[in-house]
Amino acid sequence: MGVSVKEVAQRAGVSVGTVSNVLNRPGSVRAETIERVQAAIADLGYVPNDAARQLRAGQSTQIALVVLDMGNPFFTDVARGAEEQAALSGHTLLLANSDESPDREALHLDQFERQRVAGVLLVPTADAAERVDRLRERGIPVVLVDRGASDRSVASVAVDDVAGGRMAAQHLLDQGRRTLVFVGGPAMLDQVRDRLLGAQDAVGSVPGASLEVVPTSGLTLDEGVAAGERVRALVDVGECDAVFTGNDLLAIGVQQALLSGPQPMKIPDDVAMVGYDDISFAAAAVVPITSVRQPRADMGSTAVELLLKERDLAPDAPREHVVFQPELAVRRSSGASA
Amino acid sequence: MGVSVKEVAQRAGVSVGTVSNVLNRPGSVRAETIERVQAAIADLGYVPNDAARQLRAGQSTQIALVVLDMGNPFFTDVARGAEEQAALSGHTLLLANSDESPDREALHLDQFERQRVAGVLLVPTADAAERVDRLRERGIPVVLVDRGASDRSVASVAVDDVAGGRMAAQHLLDQGRRTLVFVGGPAMLDQVRDRLLGAQDAVGSVPGASLEVVPTSGLTLDEGVAAGERVRALVDVGECDAVFTGNDLLAIGVQQALLSGPQPMKIPDDVAMVGYDDISFAAAAVVPITSVRQPRADMGSTAVELLLKERDLAPDAPREHVVFQPELAVRRSSGASA
DNA sequence: CGCCGTTGATGAAACGATTCAAGCAAGACT
């Protein structure tokens, strides 16, 4: 049904090998022949069949990226960075969404294994270690993104969340705040834990400062609104003058809860805020939110770079672990003098 | 390097044909043989090679979805619906992002053509008609999503945006508002045009009601904030008591502009608002935003259904065009009692 | 006993590209 090299070759009066050469090694073909072949290709509307090419090559040119939540701007930005970097080396990005479900993650990884992808960038769910090992045994390189860097045998790209948490809390302390509240959860998430750890570290080194935790069951807008009500109560009784949230979605939710109702709070006067991720919604909030920024696109592109390096690395060679340092985007919500 | 059927066959003491039968037609293989083959597969860790399977089959089992903006929750929800539906028939969803660029779109479509995907769901950029025809000539079915339904020869899934616009404006008129403002743009977008058309229709049939347009150059948060300033000016001089925006990102931006500054407006008292898309951020805004809801996931799954039907349809047979009716999610911003 | 139908297994052909050893023609060199 489809047009194949054979027909192109026939039409151009050359052999199939020559057609292939025109496509892949034009340097070794006479100019006049190239033209003739190109003409035949155009006439017949020939489109190479990737499956055949891939079968022969033993590997596809696709790089897979599995994220936890496609709706989160953080991941879409990582994907953007990865896609651009992949394109530079002629690779294509395959995007998949695990929705935080290990089952869906496994489904996708199996699929990628069958497809013989060139590599997998994985933002792993709770325990993906087993599956990762399997992929690597099969010769498919893996780079962990944003999480699970605890396994030193797998290359990874991450952000120093402890530093980020410390940075956020320190900033609030610098503004003279002393009764801090951390909003976030679930505690099993590495990110949440690390950010909280960093914040506790900063608070611990300032006498008289305290840090209370308002746990949430997820990093979503709705959870933020719910948590906001509890924060409001704490502020009312003088037990909170600053909030640090596990991510920006939570921060936006908290802010909306604080600004709503009959007695809206004053931000940052009554309570200062710092979020995490620096998504565009944070900057455009009613009171623009100070946030810890992660180099999202850089993470994506670096992950791809590591992946490509991985290919000519001995299986037991040490892996690279790139850790980016976050930075603080200061805005009105934290009450810092510009 | 990889384990192939041949090795599995050898290990199990059967022929390659039998291994294939175990995998694809277990009914025609003796139970004992199946067991033996399964054991060999497990022992060797055999994973089928999709490229080979695909080469033989002449077509992949992947369905591609090209969206305009991965960051927009609207599209990610469509993708989610499509993915689920695709999985039901053993297909896999391939997600691509054109970022509104015809070039990127073309790049992706070319790639899909080489991959011989089972079909393409396309949210087309300005003019993709040519490319769509090409794909269909090559035997790759296409379903247009959310746009471009004007070409009746291609199956499509869309929402009645005119009805949506009318619905939004009518709702504001029902609340007694008379000086409406439409915020949105660019006018070349079908969606924007249709929503405005519907609003004009509703306003036109109420004597004494007016509709002014505040154009924007995109449907983004930032554009919304900018437009919000202009809306504020109109409200101040009594030329606006209600706003209808082209989508929710704009609505959120407008609301933030109106609520910020030294003299925050009262919503809905000073000015009522209705948005479009009903993204989760709309419900969680400081003043929850009334919005026109589109059945996003349904659009995705229906698009896949149409695509699969497409395969056994004559090239010149009439195509299906599913048009969903939007509905209004009423919240505080529009000042409706309820 | 010979024939037949059924059940299960076989193995070669085909899918469409790439690769590579080998061939060929035309100059260049001795």
Place this chain on the structure above:
DNA sequence: AGTCTTGCTTGAATCGTTTCATCAACGGCG
């Protein structure tokens, strides 16, 4: 003139799977 290069081109082998015509074995039946 004969030998070597150089520059193109060839065509068969190969990748891993599925398909399908063919075959072997076996039990039932006349």
